[in-house]
Amino acid sequence: MFIPNLLDNHRILVTGGGTGLGKEIAAHLLSLGATIYICGRREAVLKDTAHELTMRHGGQVETLVLDLRDADAVDSAIGTIWQDGPLTGLVNNAAGNFISRTQDLSARGFDAIANTVFHGTFYATHAVGKRWIAEQRKGNIVSIVTTWVRTGAPFVVPSAMSKAGIDAMTKSLATEWGRYGIRLNAIAPGIFPTPGATARLRPGADPHLLETSSNPMLRLGKMPELTNLAAFLMADGCEWLTGETIAIDGAYSLAQGAYFTNYMGWTDEQWQEARDRIKGETERDKLLRTVDHRTTAS
Numbered sequence: 001m002f003i004p005n006l007l008d009n010h011r012i013l014v015t016g017g018g019t020g021l022g023k024e025i026a027a028h029l030l031s032l033g034a035t036i037y038i039c040g041r042r043e044a045v046l047k048d049t050a051h052e053l054t055m056r057h058g059g060q061v062e063t064l065v066l067d068l069r070d071a072d073a074v075d076s077a078i079g080t081i082w083q084d085g086p087l088t089g090l091v092n093n094a095a096g097n098f099i100s101r102t103q104d105l106s107a108r109g110f111d112a113i114a115n116t117v118f119h120g121t122f123y124a125t126h127a128v129g130k131r132w133i134a135e136q137r138k139g140n141i142v143s144i145v146t147t148w149v150r151t152g153a154p155f156v157v158p159s160a161m162s163k164a165g166i167d168a169m170t171k172s173l174a175t176e177w178g179r180y181g182i183r184l185n186a187i188a189p190g191i192f193p194t195p196g197a198t199a200r201l202r203p204g205a206d207p208h209l210l211e212t213s214s215n216p217m218l219r220l221g222k223m224p225e226l227t228n229l230a231a232f233l234m235a236d237g238c239e240w241l242t243g244e245t246i247a248i249d250g251a252y253s254l255a256q257g258a259y260f261t262n263y264m265g266w267t268d269e270q271w272q273e274a275r276d277r278i279k280g281e282t283e284r285d286k287l288l289r290t291v292d293h294r295t296t297a298s
């Protein structure tokens with residue numbers, strides 16, 4: 001779809017790039033010539049991904065262990081990247097989410113999602129953007145949101161609120177930072193099944209059996225469709241495009257509105273079972289987290 005080396009001389013940070021959508025986006029940007037930085041909380045996962053991607057595509061993938069909820073740590077990590085050279089792009093992909101009845105959430109449960117998605121995305125955007133402005137460099141930010149920014153979504157209220165905040169940030173900073181040559185767009189994907197999202201949003205379900213018949217295109221998303229859109233937005237050919245949130249969901253949200261309305265009839269027992277499954281997944285993740293560290297694969 002693109003010319004080879006479309007992203008030569010681009011240096012792009014993909015937050016949450018060790019797994020899921022972030023890993024796929026990182027792989028595609030790398031294959032088009034960009035130098036890639038990925039950050040996340042699990043060192044082993046990041047290292048494995050960096051190794052896998054460089055084996056597959058060559059090039060350079062740097063990894064940073066980072067908890068986006070810590071503003072000072074984010075600024076320091078971006079400063080470390082800048083010692084190698086300035087970034088040209090940022091993909092705000094990292095997120096946290098789980099389904100829950102909102103009345104069952106604790107304040108800490110709300111914060112577990114909002115601190116990463118809402119605050120963390122701002123911290124990364126701010127740390128990168130202020131450097132671009134100070135150094136009079138243009139820059140490019142693509143954020144992954146959801147179609148819930150338009151429809152709202154039951155049972156994922158902390159995520160819906162936080163993603164709506166990123167949508168507002170995209171529009172606001174496109175206006176405020178346009179004069180500096182910094183542009184911001186967002187992608188609102190429908191269902192592109194990944195293990196992390198499936199475990200937390202559709203626990204126990206086979207993603208390939210879900211929401212296909214109700215989608216106008218009668219299928220789920222194919223990962224290259226999403227990664228091609230990210231590459232298009234990251235590339236230099238259409239730079240007047242800014243402040244937009246582009247849905248890529250086969251028109252599901254136009255046709256059906258919000259996700260998760262099928263959970264409206266769940267019983268207390270079904271909610272307990274979902275919570276237990278999700279917590280099991282979170283505990284498995286935690287075993288792989290470590291302290292701050294930095295590694296390189298090339």
Ligand code: HXC
Pocket residue numbers: 095096097098099100104105106107108109110112113145146147159189190191196197200274275278279282285286
């Ligand atoms: C209710 C829950 C819960 C659940 C956790 N909590 N799971 N509450 N139902 N299922 C509560 C806990 O009880 C606790 O509150 C608080 O949340 C913090 O829990 P921790 O386990 O300490 O949180 P933490 O280790 O920070 O983990 C954060 C996480 C976890 C969000 C809970 O899932 C995570 O790290 N996720 C990252 C990856 C991820 O979520 N991927 C899916 C992204 S999908 P109390 O009060 O008990 O102490 C996505 C949408 C894309 O983003 C959609 C595209 C269409």
